[in-house]
């Protein structure tokens with residue numbers, strides 16, 4: 001178990017240049033005509049014991065990112081290291097051995113639990129596959145897990161439909177915990193729940209993190225909830241991470257124009273601040289990930305767009321210690337040349353070099 005102060009010293013998850021493209025096929029021969037670039041060159045780390053929030057509009061690639069990190073998909077390119085082990089090219093045998101270390105809690109507990117299995121069978125299934133416990137030991141472990149997530153042991157032989165939405169999510173969490181994972185991808189774990197239940201499930205996840213030293217990637221489009229639970233936050237737009245920063249820095253002083261727009265839409269509880277706040281309304285639709293714009297992915301909707309943004313993809317760089325963003329607004333000027341590297345690139349594009 002990790003104390004809060006001990007968190008954040010060791011990188012548990014290291015993602016570099018990760019790409020997940022889904023092929024688009026057409027015609028009777030199903031020939032490939034393009035790719036949906038769901039995750040397009042994404043790099044970030046997650047420190048042991050922390051919660052990294054991953055936010056962005058629907059369809060920006062959050063779930064695909066979580067799934068490919070757990071190798072539920074085969075990545076198109078890039079490196080995924082969890083606890084020092086490279087997963088991007090791991091074979092099925094290696095993945096099977098590593099599976100207990102990394103788990104997922106899904107959005108819709110109704111859909112992710114087999115309706116024909118009892119709670120004990122659902123929670124015990126990973127134990128059957130990955131451990132050699134006796135029948136009695138397995139039942140003890142199932143009870144222990146039910147206790148840990150606040151489910152009554154007496155209900156072990158009931159079926160998922162006999163539980164409320166919040167209780168079903170607790171079953172999903174107990175199942176994810178069965179093999180003592182280190183890393184859990186929580187994919188919109190509260191989005192399908194009543195608002196009154198959401199806080200209970202988030203509190204449970206936080207409590208389990210403290211007790212078991214878990215590391216979370218917490219995927220959500222609920223920026224207020226992410227502010228509550230995350231230590232650091234990554235903002236995704238059209239397959240790319242545009243900003244990553246410690247939580248308070250990001251919410252108090254967003255740097256990327258997309259983050260600024262997203263946060264301007266979050267309601268402020270203080271009515272005085274709320275009436276004075278300026279909303280940034282983004283115009284235009286999110287482009288298709290099958291045909292993203294040239295240059296910066298956000299250039300078609302950015303209120304601060306410059307010429308360079310239509311031509312050069314801004315690199316994802318550390319702008320301040322611990323703060324990363326991909327935006328030409330923050331390019332350093334090379335004083336000797338009087339131009340930034342990106343401006344040089346733009347000049348060569350314009351000159352057709």
Ligand SMILES: Nc1ncnc2c1ncn2[C@@H]1O[C@H](COP(=O)(O)OP(=O)(O)OP(=O)(O)O)[C@@H](O)[C@H]1O
Pocket residue numbers: 022036037038056057058059060061062063064065221289
């Ligand atoms: N299996 C798949 N095959 C083809 N395209 C896919 C597949 N899964 C996702 N996509 C596409 O990849 C893009 C990113 O989808 P993804 O579900 O990862 O986004 P998201 O940010 O999690 O959205 P949401 O919040 O709505 O779940 C979308 O355009 C989606 O249609």
